[in-house]
Amino acid sequence: MHLHHTDPALTDIIPPTAPRPGGRSGPLRIGLGGPVGAGKTATVAALCRRLRDTLSIAVVTNDIYTREDAEALLRQAVLPPERITAVETGACPHTAIRDDISANLEAVEDLQERIGDLDLVLIESGGDNLTATFSKGLIDHQIFLIDVAGGDDIPRKGGPGVTTADLLVINKTDLAPHVGADLSAMERDARAARGSLPVVLTCLKDQHGIEPVADWVCRRLADLTAARS
Amino acid sequence: MSSVSLLILGDGRFPSGGHAHSGGAEAAIAAGRVHDTATLEDFCRGRLATTGLVAASLAAAAATGYDPLLLDAAADARTPSPALRRVARKLGRQLMRAVRTTWPDPELDRLAAALPAGAHQPIVMGLAARAAGLTPHDAARAAAYDSVSGPVTAAIRLLGLDPFEATAVTARLTGDMENVAGEAAGHAARLPADGVDALPAASAPLLDITAEQHAAWPVRLFAS
Numbered sequence: 255m256h257l258h259h260t261d262p263a264l265t266d267i268i269p270p271t272a273p274r275p276g277g278r279s280g281p282l283r284i285g286l287g288g289p290v291g292a293g294k295t296a297t298v299a300a301l302c303r304r305l306r307d308t309l310s311i312a313v314v315t316n317d318i319y320t321r322e323d324a325e326a327l328l329r330q331a332v333l334p335p336e337r338i339t340a341v342e343t344g345a346c347p348h349t350a351i352r353d354d355i356s357a358n359l360e361a362v363e364d365l366q367e368r369i370g371d372l373d374l375v376l377i378e379s380g381g382d383n384l385t386a387t388f389s390k391g392l393i394d395h396q397i398f399l400i401d402v403a404g405g406d407d408i409p410r411k412g413g414p415g416v417t418t419a420d421l422l423v424i425n426k427t428d429l430a431p432h433v434g435a436d437l438s439a440m441e442r443d444a445r446a447a448r449g450s451l452p453v454v455l456t457c458l459k460d461q462h463g464i465e466p467v468a469d470w471v472c473r474r475l476a477d478l479t480a481a482r483s
Numbered sequence: 484m485s486s487v488s489l490l491i492l493g494d495g496r497f498p499s500g501g502h503a504h505s506g507g508a509e510a511a512i513a514a515g516r517v518h519d520t521a522t523l524e525d526f527c528r529g530r531l532a533t534t535g536l537v538a539a540s541l542a543a544a545a546a547t548g549y550d551p552l553l554l555d556a557a558a559d560a561r562t563p564s565p566a567l568r569r570v571a572r573k574l575g576r577q578l579m580r581a582v583r584t585t586w587p588d589p590e591l592d593r594l595a596a597a598l599p600a601g602a603h604q605p606i607v608m609g610l611a612a613r614a615a616g617l618t619p620h621d622a623a624r625a626a627a628y629d630s631v632s633g634p635v636t637a638a639i640r641l642l643g644l645d646p647f648e649a650t651a652v653t654a655r656l657t658g659d660m661e662n663v664a665g666e667a668a669g670h671a672a673r674l675p676a677d678g679v680d681a682l683p684a685a686s687a688p689l690l691d692i693t694a695e696q697h698a699a700w701p702v703r704l705f706a707s
């Protein structure tokens with residue numbers, strides 16, 4: 255089993271980037287959604303560490319009731335503090351990323367103003383249920399994260415996050431033996447639910463565990479650059 | 484002019500960032516002052532009669548076409564709490580973003596350019612009403628309703644109140660909201676003669692104090 259790697263054939267079946275809504279300019283915006291504890295903050299932190307030397311990155315967090323995620327990122331010093339903004343969501347994390355994106359848009363615009371030359375903005379949603387998805391008015395692409403310990407039936411249960419996100423990440427593959435999860439069944443169910451949309455399995459505890467996600471993000475950036483030139 | 488525009492503007496689902504704000508309800512609930520529908524109703528009546536009246540008057544004033552920059556300074560002067568001034572501007576900026584797409588209008592563009600960090604929310608609401616072809620009186624209705632619906636929605640989430648009972652609170656305040664809107668429209672009508680001194684300066688000191696405290700809480704569900 256090649257648990258921690260992107261299937262090489264995957265590159266070919268990743269659909270082309272949809273045109274940006276309203277021909278938006280500015281940095282590429284990627285939303286990260288998924289249940290609490292799936293590894294969204296860990297993914298954001300790992301992406302920042304992996305890409306910050308080559309890209310100008312900022313992060314918006316949407317904690318449900320604290321600044322915990324923003325503070326975790328600050329503590330780990332993955333980015334300078336002026337590149338991290340926390341948005342408050344009034345007990346409704348999915349509203350803030352889908353139905354009423356005002357506060358998140360404002361956070362992105364403030365970051366653009368403050369930093370200037372951003373390439374990439376990562377927006378982490380507050381952990382929510384399997385139906386939470388991002389508005390196209392806020393992001394260009396969305397990544398949905400689930401984890402192995404959350405139950406190996408989640409890919410089969412589906413829901414908009416699992417079935418329609420631009421990238422599905424099944425994280426914490428290292429925990430599979432401990433929780434009796436069947437990784438190949440998870441991957442198979444996920445692929446069945448998603449048609450041609452990509453699925454990657456990750457273990458962020460591994461030193462290079464973020465690579466499949468980082469690759470995917472870099473390809474989306476390359477698509478955007480190509481579309482603009 | 485269409486009453487439907489007023490429904491759109493007043494709709495709690497209008498995407499202008501209000502859902503993350505409790506209008507002081509989170510602090511009042513934490514202090515035990517609001518704990519059921521009866522105490523929620525008292526809270527809303529008090530808020531409506533004070534900051535609600537000021538907001539409704541500012542909205543009506545902006546909807547008359549009066550200089551929004553003068554109104555914005557008047558709003559600052561009527562909002563003693565720095566935390567609430569920040570919130571009002573933040574919400575004003577978010578509302579501005581939503582209404583410039585909903586009802587495009589050069590007056591909105593001019594105000595957005597003049598105050599990029601946001602004008603006080605009731606002023607943007609008044610200009611939005613104007614852009615939507617509504618009257619100053621309707622703008623005041625929208626602001627009065629907004630001052631009640633925010634705390635009610637927040638209390639439903641924070642206290643797990645029966646949503647029907649909570650909505651009945653809003654309905655029972657209909658007469659109060661109409662009265663406030665009428666009074667606000669009256670104040671706005673005197674602007675040409677009296678300038679911004681025509682606008683009321685009612686305040687709710689406890690809301691100001693608890694807003695400052697709430698802004699410093701490390702853990703909270705609502706932004707204000």
Ligand SMILES: Nc1nc2c(ncn2[C@@H]2O[C@H](COP(=O)(O)OP(=O)(O)O)[C@@H](O)[C@H]2O)c(=O)[nH]1
Pocket residue numbers: 288289290291292293294295296297381425426427428429456457458459460
């Ligand atoms: N074993 C294991 N733990 C992980 C992995 N990725 C993240 N975690 C841990 O899972 C917990 C929740 O992660 P976090 O990123 O905060 O989840 P979020 O709520 O989705 O943001 C943290 O303790 C992480 O260290 C992984 O691949 N394997």
Ligand SMILES: [Mg+2]
Pocket residue numbers: 294295296323378
């Ligand atoms: Mg997190």
